Amino acid sequence: MMTEVREYLEASRRFRQMTRAYGPVLIVEDDRCIARLLKHLVMMQGLKAKTVATAEDAITYIEENHGEIRCVILDLHLKDGEGETVVNFIETQHSMVPYVIHTCDWEATKSITKKYPRAAIYKKGESMMLLMEALGFDGSKYCNAG
Numbered sequence: 001m002m003t004e005v006r007e008y009l010e011a012s013r014r015f016r017q018m019t020r021a022y023g024p025v026l027i028v029e030d031d032r033c034i035a036r037l038l039k040h041l042v043m044m045q046g047l048k049a050k051t052v053a054t055a056e057d058a059i060t061y062i063e064e065n066h067g068e069i070r071c072v073i074l075d076l077h078l079k080d081g082e083g084e085t086v087v088n089f090i091e092t093q094h095s096m097v098p099y100v101i102h103t104c105d106w107e108a109t110k111s112i113t114k115k116y117p118r119a120a121i122y123k124k125g126e127s128m129m130l131l132m133e134a135l136g137f138d139g140s141k142y143c144n145a146g
Contacts, residue, residue, distance in 0.1 A: 023068030024048035028058040028086060029075045029102070034124070038073055038102070054080040059089050062097060072099040075124070076108050084112060091116055 025042045029035040030053045042049040047070065052058050055078050062069065072090065076083040083101065090097050103109060104124040112119055 023065065023070055024050040025070050026058065026061055026065075026072045027051040028055070028072060028078070028083065029053065030079045031075070034075075042073075054078055055083065055085045056080055058086045062086075062090065062094055066094040066097055069097050072097060073102050074099055076101060076103040076105055076112075084108075087112060087116055087119065 025047055027035055027038045027042070027049055029038060029051065032053075035051045035053070039049040039051055050061065052061055058072070058074070062072065072086070074083045074086055083103075087099065087101070090099055098120075100120040100122060101109060101112065102122060102124050106123075109119075109121050113121065
């Protein structure tokens with residue numbers, strides 16, 4: 001349990017280092033509950049957040065706003081394709097845009113970290129929930145909202 005908290009705190013430290021631009025954090029997540037939780041956590045840090053649910057919407061948003069995005073928080077498995085498509089787009093077209101992969105699929109991250117060594121990755125689920133619980137954050141209202 002403490003290892004997961006340390007992993008999350010390390011990812012959080014890397015995230016804070018990457019968020020130097022002035023615009024929003026782009027959250028690419030197709031699970032509405034998780035997207036709302038992430039948006040709230042980002043906004044609790046005093047940052048703006050924009051959420052999209054598909055790789056296509058993420059690529060469009062990055063293309064139109066790449067100079068302003070602080071960071072992209074990205075799920076690997078999206079309804080319209082793989083998050084790796086978005087990672088590849090960032091790496092090849094807008095390499096100055098920082099990104100964090102937010103996933104529970106550790107097998108998929110192995111190939112991504114080999115291809116894209118600058119990828120920051122943190123574990124979806126346990127680490128985030130432990131941190132929220134430690135902060136006394138009740139995420140249920142975000143999961144149950146329409």
